[in-house]
């Protein structure tokens with residue numbers, strides 16, 4: 001029995017759906033946890049993932065958390081096309097990408113998403129429910145400072161301290177990806193791998209926020225070509241688009257477009 005707990009706009013959950021789809025693994029059950037309505041704080045879900053985050057995989061009563069670990073587990077535990085290269089150096093390159101995502105790009109993506117879009121969605125809860133929502137995050141969550149940081153991001157938006165560094169870090173990652181993709185077709189070498197799986201949700205997040213100007217217009221042409229190849233894959237829409245409800249897709253597009261002038265200014269895009 002294979003069960004995936006996930007959410008439509010979660011980058012980490014999309015990463016796991018992408019790995020599963022490329023591997024040809026179909027969960028027996030998908031459980032939708034609406035992290036914008038606070039369903040991640042449900043005591044039953046906290047027993048599965050005490051950090052109150054998605055995704056979580058349950059395989060024959062074994063709980064596996066952490067999206068990078070889940071992707072590697074899926075690759076190791078099931079038949080299907082290998083998503084890890086054979087060559088030890090290429091494997092090291094995959095793991096360096098995964099580590100960078102987990103340690104830096106993912107926390108930056110959370111900040112970017114809340115400032116540009118999710119804060120506006122959460123405001124709809126009204127002050128009382130919003131306060132309850134913001135108080136429910138455990139001390140150990142997306143990061144050890146996420147509980148307090150999320151409050152700042154929701155309350156202050158682009159005025160949150162240090163937010164400009166977050167956008168520049170994101171931009172710097174696109175630049176690093178561009179350098180790697182100038183040398184190789186895929187991020188860890190000649191073959192598609194978990195490195196590409198790990199980074200795709202973070203480029204797709206910008207795309208869904210109407211912020212493809214971060215790599216188009218000649219800024220990062222190798223990223224543009226790589227993302228074009230990924231979007232043409234059969235697994236792309238089921239993994240990245242189809243689980244995101246239409247109203248959330250629309251909010252990401254609309255609030256993202258409204259935020260784009262501020263983002264452009266921070267990064268210095270003309």
Ligand SMILES: N[C@@H](CCC(=O)N[C@@H](CS)C(=O)NCC(=O)O)C(=O)O
Nearest residue numbers: 010011012035053054055066067142
């Ligand atoms: N390190 C975790 C991070 C998971 C994570 O940050 N999940 C986000 C969605 S992408 C979440 O559930 N956030 C809930 C919240 O902010 O309350 C992983 O890779 O699985």
